[in-house]
Structure formats: structure tokens, C-alpha cells
Amino acid sequence: MIEVTKQKLDQETPTDEALKKWNDWKWQEQNLIKDVKTVEKILNIKFTEEERKDIQETIDIFPMSITPYYLSLIDSKDYKNDPIFKQAFPDKRELHIAKYDMLDPLAEDKDSPVSGITHRYPDRVLFHISNVCAMYCRHCTRKRKVGDKDCIPSREQMEQGLDYIRNTPVIRDVLLSGGDPFMLSDELLDWILGELNKIEHVEVIRIGTRIPVVLPFRVTDNLVNILKKHGTVWINTHFNHPKEITNSAKEALRKLAFAGIPLGNQSVLLADINDCPRIMKRLVHKLVENRVRPYYLYQCDLSEGLEHFRTSVGKGIEIMESLRGHTSGFAVPTYVIDAPGGAGKIPVMPNYLMSWSTNKVILRNYEGMISTYQEPSDYRHDVCDLNCETCNLQLKCQEGEEKEAIGIAKLIADYNEVITLTPSE
Incomplete structure (x- = not known):
């Protein structure tokens, strides 16, 4: 063809x-x-x-x-x-706006302290560095922006985001997104990666891209050389169907993998496209064959005009049941719902922990076999007062590290006296 x-x-x-x-x-x-x-x-x-x-x-x-x-x-x-x-x-059907559809379901704009930055999780941010895509995917969660402004922010605009990252030492992980970051010129991408690498507290740079899927020829030797020289760079691709893994796509993935760049994949569960256990199993097998780790399987977001793409959550659970235990563990993605309102990615999975008592937990495996796991009878943990210097567990704290618990972790922490969480606003 x-x-x-x-x-x-x-x-x-x-x-x-x-x-x-x-x-x-x-x-x-x-x-x-x-x-x-x-x-x-x-x-x-x-x-x-x-x-x-x-x-x-x-x-x-x-x-x-x-x-x-x-x-x-x-x-x-x-x-x-x-x-x-x-x-x-x-x-x-994209013109049909369903009752629960939202313009910005993930509340990216609400969680944006400065232009181009979404800061939702404590230690990481999304850095929106391009509005340009190689192709407009019909299921795009940022559909509100498609074709609106096909532009690349100026260096002055990007500096605002960089300044926010520089001045927020808790940030250790930066995700470059868009649009598609790989639609930037080699020179501009080189500059951004270089500026991020100068920030001492940034430990990891991630790039989300669909280039290996829709425009694999963009993965040139020069681009790969730029990525190689900039420290800990991770790449997440977006393959949704095994048919997308062509010889050209394989060559792009081969170049990135041979450069030592860790590769992951984020798929979206799409009705009448990949909502089939056999299709999804074939996809994850082809991914790992090309040294790409299946990372997330997303439930399709509540963006406007996407209802015909959305499946039931039950279909996603069915697919996960067909993977766990039926293929290699590293080939099984985490099925998540990126919850509306900025609640973030919430894992959804079959119930493997069936019950528990004081001394035992009751488990079931992928075949339905039920088993027990005996809890240790003499386990005692040190009560944590958050004074790591006096703890017998060895930990050298660093500046910018998250020390106070947030959310459910706050209820569990020994050192926190909070006993309830009350939703507000």
C-alpha cells in the first residue's frame, strides 16, 4: 500500500x-x-x-x-x-457533544501556574512546548486546541516555563508534551533539553510523542544524537494498534533503543479499533519485541466529541484479565482512568486481593485459583516521626524532596495526626 x-x-x-x-x-x-x-x-x-x-x-x-x-x-x-x-x-459523530463531555476534562488549564506548565503531581510537571502535531488524531484529548494555533512558543515564552521549573526545587521529573515535541527543530529541542539539564533538581526528562507512529522518518540520526547527549531522557510513544508497527516504525524504534533511550508506550482504548483482547495482546507483544515497554492503557477521556470512541470500563477490565498471567508481566500495561477535574491517573484493575484477616490475605490468580498468604507473626515497624537522621533505615535526604505526606498517604503516615480527608471546593 x-x-x-x-x-x-x-x-x-x-x-x-x-x-x-x-x-x-x-x-x-x-x-x-x-x-x-x-x-x-x-x-x-x-x-x-x-x-x-x-x-x-x-x-x-x-x-x-x-x-x-x-x-x-x-x-x-x-x-x-x-x-x-x-x-x-x-x-x-465528533460533532455530537454528550452530556458529560468537557472542553478540558483533565483541568490542565486550571492546574497551570504559568503559561505552558501543568503542575498536578507533587514532584513532576507537564511542559507544553509545541502546538504542532504531525497528524491530528481524531481521539485527541486536547481536541479543543487542534488546529487552533499551529505554532511553536517563542523562546521567551518557553523561558517562563523554564523559570518556573528552576524556581520550584520539588520538581524532579519534567514531561515535554504538545502538540508533539519532535515537531520542533533539532536546534530548538537541543536548547530546551540543554536548559533542563542545567537545572540541578531535574532528574528525569520525558518526551511524549506520536512521531514513531505517524511520521517515523522524523527520527533521524541527528535527532537521536541530540537525545543521547542530554542525560536521562525517556520517550513514551503512542501506538494503539499492531498495524501501526510497520518496518518504518520499527526502524525508528530501533534507532532510539540502540541509543540507549528507555521506551514506553501509552495506548488509548478505542471502540471498534482496539477494544479486543486479541488485538491488545498482539500489540503489546509487538511492542516488547521492539524494546518498547507497554506503560499505560488509557480509558478514553471525556473530551468533547469523543463519545463514539469510548468503551465501557468493563471492556478494559476484560482486556486486563486477558493479559495478566497470560503473557509476560513486563508486557502488561497499567489500565488507568485519567479522572475528570484534574484528579489524575487512577489505576483500574481486576480484584486479585479477595479478602484478608489478622494473619492472612486471600488471593486469586488469573486462572481463578484461590490461595492464602500468611502474614509474618512478629513484624514490627519503627514508628515514623519523619526525623530521618535518627532512623535506623539509611536515607540521605536531598533538597527539594517531598517530606510531607499528601492525600491518602497523609492518613496512613504515623507522624500525621489527620484522621479524615474532607473534599473542598
């Missing part, structure tokens, strides 16, 4: 020059597909006038932008059921 698309885009038999152009990520970016007629021409399909009208109404609200590479993966003979087509092509 890739070869066919190359011929149609170039109007020539693929030559070395044509292949070179196809593999140039900037050429792909310059030839993004944004109109229905081009899709019809490349896939050799024809929409009815009513379908074309519905599609255009959707595009007017939520723009379309597809890389030639990603479009080439669509099976034109069965495009309506194709998982690539459904993730990339507009659907009139």
Missing part, C-alpha cells in the same frame, strides 16, 4: 529519488493531506454527496491533517473498518 501511495503522490514509478523524497520527514510535513478530494484520489474511493457534506462539516470544526505515510497504511478495500482510517479521518 505504501508503494501504491507513493506512485499516486509522485505520479511516477518509485525511483531512488522518489523513495528518498518519501523518506524525508520534511517532505511528508509539506504534503500533509487536509482535504477530502485528496483522500479519495489516493485511496481510490468515492464518498457520497451526503457523506462529503458531513465530513466537511466536521473538518470545519475539527480540522483534518494526515501524513502521507500514515494514510498509506489504510486498507482502501475495507477502509470503513480500518483502524488507521478511524484514527485519522473525520467522523460526523
Whole structure:
């Protein structure tokens, strides 16, 4: 299918020059597909006038932008059921705003102390450094921003975020997000990573990207060399279906893995795309085969226009039951709901702890076998007064470390006298 698309885009038999152009990520970016007629021409399909009208109404609200590479993966003979087509092509159902849909379900704007920064968890922040994506995914949780401002913040704007991180020593983990950070130029990305690495309390830099999925040619040798030189950089990809793991995607992942960069993957559970235990198992197997650790399986967010993508939570639990015990533990992602209102990621899983008593816990395994685990009869822990210098457990505290417990941990901590948590505001 890739070869066919190359011929149609170039109007020539693929030559070395044509292949070179196809593999140039900037050429792909310059030839993004944004109109229905081009899709019809490349896939050799024809929409009815009513379908074309519905599609255009959707595009007017939520723009379309597809890389030639990603479009080439669509099976034109069965495009309506194709998982690539459904993730990339507009659907009139996106215009339906369900009762519980929200413009900003994760409250990213509310938890933003300065422009570009979302600070929700105690020791880490999300740094929004680009509004540009290689492709507009139809299930995007930031759908409110799609096509709004396809721009990259200036260095002066980014400095505001950097200053916040510099002046907040509790931050040890920075997640670069967007848009897609890899749509920045090599020079700008190099500068941002360099500035973050100068901040002593920043221990980890993470990059969330869909580039290996929709534009793998962007993972150039120069980009990899930049990532290699900037300390502890982790990358999370976004593969949703095994069909997305092509030879080109594998090559991009190979370059990153061989550079020693830890790779994870965050999938979204999508109705009629990957809501199948067999599909999800095949996906995680192909990921680990390419040295990508399945990290999260997200329940689809409550963003406006995404109801047709959402499954029941029960379907997610069913998929987790089909993975735990049925495949390698490191191939099993954590199924989470990124809870509305900024409550953060909450793990959801089958119940394996069935009951417990003073001395035993009752467990069940993936087969349904029930077993007991005997608690130790003489375990006594040291009562914690938070005075680590006098504790017999060896811990050297560092500046900026979170010392006071927050949330449920506050109720459990020996040194805290709080006995209830009362929701406010």
C-alpha cells in the first residue's frame, strides 16, 4: 500500500529519488493531506454527496491533517473498518457533544501556574512546548486546541516555563508534551533539553510523542544524537494498534533503543479499533519485541466529541484479565482512568486481593485459583516521626524532596495526626 501511495503522490514509478523524497520527514510535513478530494484520489474511493457534506462539516470544526505515510497504511478495500482510517479521518459523530463531555476534562488549564506548565503531581510537571502535531488524531484529548494555533512558543515564552521549573526545587521529573515535541527543530529541542539539564533538581526528562507512529522518518540520526547527549531522557510513544508497527516504525524504534533511550508506550482504548483482547495482546507483544515497554492503557477521556470512541470500563477490565498471567508481566500495561477535574491517573484493575484477616490475605490468580498468604507473626515497624537522621533505615535526604505526606498517604503516615480527608471546593 505504501508503494501504491507513493506512485499516486509522485505520479511516477518509485525511483531512488522518489523513495528518498518519501523518506524525508520534511517532505511528508509539506504534503500533509487536509482535504477530502485528496483522500479519495489516493485511496481510490468515492464518498457520497451526503457523506462529503458531513465530513466537511466536521473538518470545519475539527480540522483534518494526515501524513502521507500514515494514510498509506489504510486498507482502501475495507477502509470503513480500518483502524488507521478511524484514527485519522473525520467522523460526523465528533460533532455530537454528550452530556458529560468537557472542553478540558483533565483541568490542565486550571492546574497551570504559568503559561505552558501543568503542575498536578507533587514532584513532576507537564511542559507544553509545541502546538504542532504531525497528524491530528481524531481521539485527541486536547481536541479543543487542534488546529487552533499551529505554532511553536517563542523562546521567551518557553523561558517562563523554564523559570518556573528552576524556581520550584520539588520538581524532579519534567514531561515535554504538545502538540508533539519532535515537531520542533533539532536546534530548538537541543536548547530546551540543554536548559533542563542545567537545572540541578531535574532528574528525569520525558518526551511524549506520536512521531514513531505517524511520521517515523522524523527520527533521524541527528535527532537521536541530540537525545543521547542530554542525560536521562525517556520517550513514551503512542501506538494503539499492531498495524501501526510497520518496518518504518520499527526502524525508528530501533534507532532510539540502540541509543540507549528507555521506551514506553501509552495506548488509548478505542471502540471498534482496539477494544479486543486479541488485538491488545498482539500489540503489546509487538511492542516488547521492539524494546518498547507497554506503560499505560488509557480509558478514553471525556473530551468533547469523543463519545463514539469510548468503551465501557468493563471492556478494559476484560482486556486486563486477558493479559495478566497470560503473557509476560513486563508486557502488561497499567489500565488507568485519567479522572475528570484534574484528579489524575487512577489505576483500574481486576480484584486479585479477595479478602484478608489478622494473619492472612486471600488471593486469586488469573486462572481463578484461590490461595492464602500468611502474614509474618512478629513484624514490627519503627514508628515514623519523619526525623530521618535518627532512623535506623539509611536515607540521605536531598533538597527539594517531598517530606510531607499528601492525600491518602497523609492518613496512613504515623507522624500525621489527620484522621479524615474532607473534599473542598
